[in-house]
Amino acid sequence: MILHIDCNSFYASCEVSLRPELKGRPVVVANYNEAGGGIILALSKEAKALGLKRGNPVFQVRQLLEQHQVVVFPANLQKYVDISRRVMKVVIESGLVMDFQRYSVDEFFATLPEMTKADTIDYVAQIKELIEHGTGIPVSCGISLTYTLAKVATWYAKRYEGYHGICVLQQSDIEKALRGLPINDVWGVGYRTAPKLQRMGIKTAWDYAQKPQAFIQHSFHLPGVRTWKELRGEPAVDISSPPKQQTIMHSRTFTYMTSDADTLSAYIANYAVAAARKLRDQHSVCRSVTAFINTNRHREDLRQYSNAATVRLQNPTADTSAIVKAAQQAFYAIYQEGYQYKRAGIVLAEITGDEAVEQDLFADAAAGMRQRKLMEATDKINMRYGMDKVKLAAQVYEKEKHTPANQVRFEPFRNQTTDIDDVIVVK
DNA sequence: TCTGGGGTCCTAGGACCC
DNA sequence: TCTGGGGTCCTAGGACCC
DSSP states (O other): OEEEEEETTHHHHHHHHHSGGGTTSOEEEEOOOTTTOOBEEEEOHHHHHTTOOTTOBGGGGHHHHHHTTOEEEEOOHHHHHHHHHHHHHHHHHHTOOEEEEEEETTEEEEEOOOOOHHHHHHHHHHHHHHHHHHHOOOEEEEEESSHHHHHHHHHHHHHOGGGTTEEEOOGGGHHHHHHTSBGGGSTTOOTTHHHHHHHTTOOBHHHHHHSOHHHHHHHHHHHHHHHHHHHTTOOOOOOOOOSSOSOEEEEEEEEEEEOOHHHHHHHHHHHHHHHHHHHHHTTEEEEEEEEEEEEOTTOTTSOOOEEEEEEEEEEEEOOHHHHHHHHHHHHHHHOOTTOOEEEEEEEEESOEESTTOOOOTTOOHHHHHHHHHHHHHHHHHHHHHOTTSSOOGGGOOOOOOOOOSSOOOOOOOOOTTTOGGGOOOOO
């Protein structure tokens, strides 16, 4: 059987686990932005009960947040990744599961030894208890024949208190479970496909699983067929993750719109620097650099423009200045005057390991080595004295000064798992 | 005033080859 | 009337995930 472990309200649970006095209070995590908040990314049970939803722009729900004294945390991805690793560690060290796989920051899959249903529940309860005791993160568990069915089981485990967070779906339980599952809650069915399915009269996972394979293949192609097989109990999904990340993206939505090329180009340079740093962290090099810019899609009164351009590098590299140069070249290829831009970003692709970098015959090996040393040195300085203490001239731009009124008050950033000054002291 | 930031996989169609 | 036929590779864009 496949076991699926899903951390409940993960980001919010992480914050609460480090601030236990907040247990039982409404807590949300939103991505922080200087103008007073982006959107809500995660919510505790109590916050959900107030009618707050994932994806709500913070400014739209300000009243509700204040009225109920909701605690608002700025998203701190590094911390969540760190806690996610601890959850993994607890499960792996328990020795209770086989083929443990991390699917995302808050979801894991594993294989369980064969047992009766009652024994399975007891067995998984042990794992659940170990995680909750060891990390403070509550989890829900689903167990079934395939990955997709295990996620169906987790859907039930989360939804009905009676399961106490653990739901097992055996062959004989599957029909009933699928009949009760709306098609749009099936893993692999997104917001584009769901309405199409509705129009075809396919309203539940069961309806979908009952269609002939040829029909599914014709209408929904390979991904659709995979989901179809999985729902029928036949494994078809492979989640063994590719060894290395294939693309690295860095993008931001700005607080204010701008049409100024110099400002945008400095933003692009900063994103390129961040992406290059990430590239070096995982000991990789890239060969293609894409820049993209977008206007504000929420402003129907303004003219819209979105575009992207890619520059292919002569040699695979992780050198900041080469990547910045390519990113800016790509940017100027697509920049158009007269639009109000709201978002920009860059994507690094054709990523490979830096062990054996294929060198251009004419490349200057000595210069490459100097560049590499320069990168190592700047990374070290920035690591020690703070981000961007040393930077490229291209990264400098004039900060727009605005102090918006009516801001939602965020909790301060605290890195309790990585920064010695923030580590919790137990008395 | 204010609306996220990452990723992966698949397919169709164009360019090119013989 | 009728305009080959079989490949491969690459890219853009769409769909999905959290």
